[in-house]
Amino acid sequence: MQIRVQTYKGKDGRIRQGKTVSLLRYAYDPEKRRSKQVVIGTLDRWATELPPELDSLLTDAEHHEFKEWIAERDQQRQELAQRHHLLHAAEHMGWAAKALLAGADPVRPERIWEALDVLAKALEKAGYPRPSRGRGRPSKDETPTPDDLVVSLYDDPMLAAEIEDAQERVAALPNFIPLPPAARKGKGSDGP
Template sequence: MHIRVQTYRDKSGNTRQGKSISLLRYAYDHEKKRSKQIVLGTVDRWATSLPPDIDAILTDAEREEFREWMAERDRQLAEYKQKSHLLHAAEQMGWAAKALAAGVEPVRPERIWEALDVLAKALEKAGYPRPTRARGRPSKSETPTPDDLVASPYDDPMLAAEQAEMDERMATLPSFIPDGQSRMRRSRNVQK
């Protein structure tokens, strides 16, 4: 059995993954002497079980293959979420520090302190111990501010990659402004 995530093109022309998957079976056609695909059905991409009508059609091996596909899908989603949380952890802490500096009162400040302790322990356990500080009082330039922690969209590697891709695609588009009109616009701007 082959499991294919259905795709579509969005308004920008990018290929996106859809909300459903197709379950396909390959069968050999003796008359044509080649294999052909048989669509067994479509299922919601985030389904946790098969619909009864499709489940009745599948063999035990195909059901097991679907279970393995669901497990891999869930593993990849969890990994993506974990990377996203780590990517934005310092930024979220920066926003929280800015809120405290603006005078916003936290609902449960003890919970924030507990979270900081849990994060520090998890970092050390993962092999990222707290960096050692130089002796003496740190200078102001060495101490980060909340603005330093709040990421600029231009510093985010994921957003920078998307922006670079968009710039490349925009550069390949033809100019739809005729030459005469673009000169007229420039001459109007110069006269003003």
């Protein structure tokens, strides 16, 4: 069995993954002497179980393949979420610090302190110990501010490169805006 995620072309021209998956089976056609793909059915891409009508159509081996596919899909989704949270952890902490400095009251401040301790222990356990500080009090220039932690879209190299790439693609597009009537030659102009 083959599990294929439906795709479509987005407005930007890129191929995107859709919300459904097709379950395909190869069936041998004796008249044509070759195999052909047969669609067993379609279901929601994020479904955790097969609908009863599809469940009855699959063999035991195909059930096993579907469960393996679900496990791999969920693993990839979890890894993507983990990378996203680590990428933006400092930025979210910067926003929280800005909110506190602006006078916002946290609902459960003890929970934030616990979260900071948990994060510090997880960093050390993962092999990223706290950097050693120089002797004496740090100067104001060495101490980061909440604004230093909040990343601007244009300061992030990955996002800046993506924005630049999008601007180049937009600049390469032809100008689809029609000329105003006065600028068209011979049409509607009162000039010579």
